[in-house]
Amino acid sequence: MSLNTPPAAYTPPLGRVTITDVARIAGVSVSTVSKVVNGRDGIAAATAEHVLGVVNDLGYETSIVASSLRRSHTGVIGVLVADFEPYSTELLKGISNAAEGTGYELLAYAGGNDGKRTDWERRSLSRLGGTLIDGAVVVAPTASMASGTGIPVVAIDPHSGAESVPTVDGDNVGGARAATELLVGLGHRRIAYLGGRDGLESSRLRHAGYLQALEAAGIPADAKLDRVGGYRADLSDAPAHELLRLPTGERPTAVFAANDLSALHVMEVARELGLRIPQDLSVVGFDDIPESTRSTPPLTTVTQPLQQMGAEALRILLALLAGSPVEEQHRRLPASLTVRESVARPGGEPL
Amino acid sequence: MSLNTPPAAYTPPLGRVTITDVARIAGVSVSTVSKVVNGRDGIAAATAEHVLGVVNDLGYETSIVASSLRRSHTGVIGVLVADFEPYSTELLKGISNAAEGTGYELLAYAGGNDGKRTDWERRSLSRLGGTLIDGAVVVAPTASMASGTGIPVVAIDPHSGAESVPTVDGDNVGGARAATELLVGLGHRRIAYLGGRDGLESSRLRHAGYLQALEAAGIPADAKLDRVGGYRADLSDAPAHELLRLPTGERPTAVFAANDLSALHVMEVARELGLRIPQDLSVVGFDDIPESTRSTPPLTTVTQPLQQMGAEALRILLALLAGSPVEEQHRRLPASLTVRESVARPGGEPL
C-alpha cells in the first residue's frame, strides 16, 4: 500500500514527534492529521484509520503548548503554590481526588521558591494563564491577582484585603480561639503566639482569635510574647529561640503557633534548649497536617479539613468554568481542636 | 512626553497582557520589548527604563507557553505523576526542597487520573516535553518512555524491564524481607501478601523479598494468601475482604501490604469485619508516608527516605541538564523497618 511508504524526503523523528512528522509519514497534510486527532468530522473513514495508525506507531501526542497557543482551552487546571510543603500538598491531594473523572488534568506550579519575589501568584498566573490552563486554584496568595489574566480563579486561604475571586478557607478565628482557650483552661497565663505570614487573611484572623481568647480570660496581651513565624520553619527559628530563652518567670509556659510547621519547629527548638514537652512547655499548632502525628510527642492542633477545602475549591472552579453562577463568594469550612500529647498544665501535670 | 501617549488605535488589554500590548503602549516594537525583558544588550538605557515602566504598570509577564515554543529551554522542570497521593507528594516535597536556589521552577503534572490510560507517562512527557519543560522526573512509570521526547528524564520507582534512563529507588527486596522476617520472628506462619502494581519494579522486588523471607523460614508460599492490591486503597478493597474473610484457620494472622496506602486500607477492612489490630491481625506496610502514624494503631512499616529520593532524582536530573555525565545509572537508597503498634504475636500478646 503506497500510503504506508514513506516519501523520499523522510527523516526519522529524532526528538519529539510533531504533527508534521505524522503528516509526512502518513502522506497527508498537517491539517488532516489535526482533524483526525481532534475528532473533527469531514474525514474519510479510511484516511482517519490510517492516520490514527501512524499516530499510534509514532506515539504522537499533541503538544499542550502549541495547541494551547492556538486554542482557547486546554483541559488543564492549574494549582498555583509558592512551594510544595505539607499544607499545599494536602490541598493538592484533595484537589486531585476531586478532579478525578472530570476530564480535567492537573498542573501544579511552584513559582515562589526563588525567594525574594512576593507577587509569585500574579506572576505565575500571568505566565500560565490565558494559554496553558483554563482556570486556577491559587493557594495562599499574598497579593491581589486582579488583572493577571482572564481565566477563572479560586483562592484558598486568601490574602487580606478586597479580592474579587471566590475564596475557600477554614474557621480561623474559631480555631485559634479554641486553641488558646484550651491552654487558658489548663491554667496557662503566659501564652505566646507565633504568628503567620503577613498579608494572609488567615494570619490576621488567627491572631484575632488568640487575642479574643486572652481578653475573654482577662489575660492582658503581652507584646513580648507576640511574634511572627511566617508559617515557616526557617522563619520561626529566631523568634522561637527568643521566646524560649526569656528568663524563667517571663518565659511562656505555652506557645500557640499559627501553623503546624512552625509549631513543630518550636518543639525542635525546645528540645534543643533542654525544655521538655509538655512538662516545661505546651505547644499547639494549626492545620493538622499529616506530619503533626509524627512528632514526639504528637502535636495538639486545630484540624482543618484540608483535602476537603481543596476539593471545594475545585468544585467552585469547575462551576465557574461551566459558566454557572457561583452561589457564595466565600466558603468557610469548620475547624476543630485535636488534642494530642503536646499540652499539659503549667506545672507539667498531665491532663 | 509623547512616548507615554498611547497611539490612537489603543485598546486596553482585557484579558492577558501580551508583549504586543506592552509594545503598543510603550510606543516601541515588539522585539524591543522582548530584548528589554530578556535583558539583551543593545538597548538605550532610556528606552529600557521606559519599557520596564510600562511592563510594571501593566503587570506583564512573558508567557511560558509562547516563549517555550520558540526557545530551546524554559527553566522549568517537570514532575510527572499519575496522581497526587501521599507517596508522590512526599517525593514532591523532597524535589521542591532540592530545587530551591537552583533557578529552576517546578511543574508537577498529573496526567494519569483519567482512569484507563496506562501509558500516562509517555503521554505526559510527550505533551509537555520538548517545549514546556527542560527535563523531567517521572514517578512510578509503568511503561517505557523511550522515544517520548528528547529531554533528559530520571525515573523514581521505575517499571520492570530495561530502561535507558537513570533511576532512583529504595531497597525494595531488603525492606520487604525485613518486614516479613519481623512477622516470622513474632511467630506468624500465615502471612498474607498484598502486592503492588504490576509493571513496577518495586512491586516485583517487594514480592521477591517476601518470598525469600518465607523460604528462609521454611514456610511454604501459599497462593491463596498472595494477592494484588495495586498500591491503591480502592484496588485493595476486594482482595483485602477476600483475605480477611477466609475461615478461621485459613485466615492470615498477618498481612504484609506492598505499600502504606493498601496497608491502611487493610486496617480499615479489618475494623469493618470486627478484627482487632494487632490482637487478631498484624499489619505491616511499606513507604512510611506521613499518614502511617495517623492510624489507630500507628502502622508498622518499611521506611523509605522518600524526600531524599526525590532530592536525589533532582540532583541527577540537574547533572544531566548541565551536561555532566551521570556516574551511576541506578541509585538505590536504604530502607529500614519502623515498628509501631500494628503488629503483635499471633495470639495477640504484645511485643
Next chain:
DNA sequence: CTGTTAGCGCATTCAG
C-alpha cells in the same frame, strides 16, 4: 541602537 522578518507546532478558516 531599533524595527522588520521568519518561524516554533498547532488549529482553524477558506478554497479547491
Next chain:
DNA sequence: CTGAATGCGCTAACAG
C-alpha cells in the same frame, strides 16, 4: 473530503 494559508505570543536573525 482535503490542503494551503494564516496567526496564536514570542524570540532570534538580520536589516536599517
